Amino acid sequence: MTSHRWDPAQYLRFGDERTRPLVDLLARIPVDARTVVDLGCGAGNDVPPLRARWPGAAIHGVDSSEEMIERAQHEAADARTTFEVGDAASWRATGDVPDVILSNAMYQWIDGHIDLLPGVADQAGAAFAFQVPGNQDAPSHALLRRTAAECGVTGYRSIDVRDPAEYLERLTRPGWTVDVWETTYLHVLQGPDAVFEWISGTGARPVLARLDGAPRERFVERYKAALDEAYPPREFGTVLPFRRIFAVASRA
Numbered sequence: 001m002t003s004h005r006w007d008p009a010q011y012l013r014f015g016d017e018r019t020r021p022l023v024d025l026l027a028r029i030p031v032d033a034r035t036v037v038d039l040g041c042g043a044g045n046d047v048p049p050l051r052a053r054w055p056g057a058a059i060h061g062v063d064s065s066e067e068m069i070e071r072a073q074h075e076a077a078d079a080r081t082t083f084e085v086g087d088a089a090s091w092r093a094t095g096d097v098p099d100v101i102l103s104n105a106m107y108q109w110i111d112g113h114i115d116l117l118p119g120v121a122d123q124a125g126a127a128f129a130f131q132v133p134g135n136q137d138a139p140s141h142a143l144l145r146r147t148a149a150e151c152g153v154t155g156y157r158s159i160d161v162r163d164p165a166e167y168l169e170r171l172t173r174p175g176w177t178v179d180v181w182e183t184t185y186l187h188v189l190q191g192p193d194a195v196f197e198w199i200s201g202t203g204a205r206p207v208l209a210r211l212d213g214a215p216r217e218r219f220v221e222r223y224k225a226a227l228d229e230a231y232p233p234r235e236f237g238t239v240l241p242f243r244r245i246f247a248v249a250s251r252a
């Protein structure tokens with residue numbers, strides 16, 4: 001389970017940019033679905049693209065954050081959409097086999113998730129698909145680690161993301177067709193401290209959760225300054241290159 005709380009409002013500030021990879025993932029899932037399970041479903045923002053892809057499907061969202069599920073139930077519940085607080089690391093399909101199991105931007109938070117993937121795929125009747133950010137070596141994350149070390153923050157949780165080839169190898173088994181790729185989006189973010197605002201809704205949360213009061217202010221000030229240098233604001237906005245890794249495994 002995640003050890004830090006999620007803030008749905010902060011996370012959803014960049015809703016369009018965060019949803020885009022899901023739309024691109026869905027476009028490559030080559031099956032019809034009557035039942036879909038969304039692991040790490042978040043605040044309900046996955047539902048519109050899922051509905052657009054499979055209008056009649058029953059959608060079941062699972063997320064370990066009570067805050068995210070509460071928001072999803074409030075914003076996105078309809079007669080064919082259900083949500084559950086649960087840990088994707090131990091989640092098992094109960095009852096009917098879902099046609100599709102998918103996950104957008106969640107597996108990076110489960111250490112060693114690569115070992116879970118074939119077992120999750122086996123629980124899907126037709127396809128298993130996921131997307132994870134591949135930006136752990138980007139300046140935003142290198143500066144996060146450096147500033148955290150300078151401010152004496154240690155022992156915080158870091159993300160686990162593997163090479164695309166590893167995902168391909170692990171999911172390729174008899175009877176499965178596997179499609180793995182990566183994309184770097186050039187997000188153009190608006191407003192002051194745009195990259196800080198983006199990352200404080202996701203990757204920087206484990207560090208921020210360890211800080212309070214003056215030490216937190218010191219960290220935020222240094223990190224914002226470092227990000228500002230690495231991602232200078234331009235007239236049209238601040239460009240954040242963001243690499244993402246996609247995998248779709250479907251049964252032949």
Ligand SMILES: C[S@@+](CC[C@H](N)C(=O)[O-])C[C@H]1O[C@@H](n2cnc3c(N)ncnc32)[C@H](O)[C@@H]1O
Nearest residue numbers: 040041042063064065068087088104105106109
């Ligand atoms: C970056 S958000 C992605 C949310 C949504 N899928 C989207 O694309 O906008 C990651 C989500 O994964 C959830 N999460 C993290 N670890 C989890 C776990 N072990 N089991 C279930 N959900 C988890 C978090 O609570 C959070 O809502």
